[in-house]
Amino acid sequence: MGIAIRKTKAELGLADLYQTARKFLPGGDEVSAVRSAAFDRFNAVGLPHRRIEAWKYTDLRGQMKEAKRLASLPDDAAKAKAREAQDLFAGAGFRRLMIVDGAFVTELSDLANLEPGLTIHAMADALASDQPLLSQRLGAVVPEDDPALVLNTALAGNGVVICVAPGTALARPIHVAFVTTNWVATSMFTRSLVNIGGGASATIIETHQGPDRSDYQVNTAMQLVVGDEARIDHIKVTREGDGALHVASLLANVGARASFNQLGFVLGGAVVRNQLFLRLAGEGTVADIKGASLLKGAQHADATLSIEHAAAECQSRETFKAVVDDTARAVFQGKITVSPGAQKTDAKMMSRALLLSDEAEADSKPELEIFADDVQCGHGTTTGAIDEELRFYLMARGIPAKEAEALLIQAFVGEVIEGAADERVKGALTDLMLGWLGRRE
Template structure:
């Protein structure tokens, strides 16, 4: 007689089953969307929360770090709306078009939806799903192949977000700012899904900010699906500054067309546990992708930047550079994988990860990978981990610059290689200011 072996579910996994069971009837979408949700949750239920035996999660044991499951956040009330008035402040003075996703719901009344540019449309994901449109019912699945438990959980539970479309050939001069903010008074989970479709030959800039209350144990699972048409240009910046004990899992699914240009930057400066994972499919010839990231970590923060770039056709180029500044007992993780398919000849891909440790107790884990099935390619990767250069620091101090200021200058220079590559001057300056502010908190 064979005895079946069943994995023991954690308290958080059991709680997520209860959350899905009690909330599924109230989630937006018709029968097609409900079927996608059910299949996704079954996938999650079989896999469970990610753990180190899943190679892509080997450094971030969410099964251990996530001790319980929070209920889905309630719709925001008037008090919550008032508290969100100044959210996204790092970019507040730049005059971007502000779309506020408050406590997991798209707050249209406090968002800037007036005088939309020609070719730009913005809708609530919840309202769009309720119409059961084929594009959205399919979009709630995946536009990029990705077998990931956190993504499956998002598909099952996502309630709202935004749907943005840019018509072919349109140029959206004013950047669109997606402000994700949690002002709830009690611990809750925010599960959001957004879809951005940029038509062929169009050009647009999108900025995301994620923030919430300190000392409030909340959980974020957010997904942005991005479809970029042929010969389009899209810049996307994500700034993560969650509350001090929050868990944030963010997923970007990007499908990039032929001869398009895609610039991506992720900036992490807050949250107890942050995992930003990017699945990028370069689906057209002559495509250029520049993917960058910067993490500024202190105390016991844990930040994981995981990247998978798939060169699917010939003649595409990608550049990836991710940096981390790690202080105290914090831990930075970078995992990057570049896949070159057999038909993707003439691929040019280079990936680099660099970590700067400011404390003997700080930790950085780097795992770059290349998986190449073509023979006419130029691909490479590298990783470095070290401390501040004592000779450079001595050089500055010998010219009268105090110890901490000398360190701050060297750290700013380290960060500038990532932040300085941003094309938009206002965004570039705002993120350098955020870097300086983080350095100021070191004391």
């Protein structure tokens, strides 16, 4: 006797959304087939919930009460709001690309005088020309059974495609700014692809922001294909509105003797989940992954990593910090898999949480899965309150209690901020941290 799974209001709404949207989403027969297969997989399992191990701390089925209608293409008023939106890196000289309400807006993007070897165009154009939605070069790194990702595959309408030719070194960082302007709650599904050729180097900065008092929903994915001996620095700053639900997937396949550096910074959003699926596919590659979450109120932020060492002599370092105030909740899940043949792997993972109230919560679940015998792997996790001896030491030197606490928090988060190679990025992240500290009561 079969057991029928009862669909929630949100799952039924997503099914209706797909049936309506599939008629006008970009792409020909091949892309439509990919979308249809992806939605069938989602429809079979529904929204992720706590009985799914990878989502045990973030029950999206319970947290997502309803599906919002897809955001309309930005009109002149929306573009004007986006133009006026605070630019975290204003004056830094970065090349800014604007994604407004889920659509790539060329007239607001800096597309003039592209460096030789750099091409940029809208994902909607790539889909309209019937290119497959998923990069075939990513292979097994795409977790086809992840419900959030397959839903993104089914409904993604736009985003940006960035290609850096082999041997090209971009001196100017690229800032992809995702801005939500609509006060009426809507949903946005975006997909982006960044292809870094062999021997090339680039810095990609991704920011997400939107209005407070609007329970809009974001499901975004970015694919990174990094060639041999290439270098990429990826920085993601999540500062959505206080009612937003934000789910993001970063999918990276990295070649041999490459350098992969990723830094995530979370401040805004009611529910945030940033998940990274990283495959070190070539020998001798080095990956450095850092993240920090500054949470207050009833925020929920989940950082989930799945890192596969698929080749020999690769090194990875993962360092995550969370500062949790009020009744907020921080989640860290990290899994390192060392494949057979990936000898001489050197992988270390650390998660630390600083709880500022008795009601704050931090959950940490590091994992190692090793199928090779000549490796150095380790993980650790700590959770605790501010060190009273250190606070007393500062107060004994005339520093008020609140300022002493702020200094200790700055020192705690500073290790992550220092992981940014660009001084302008460090300065912007420091300003965000100081602003968060200044708003604490």
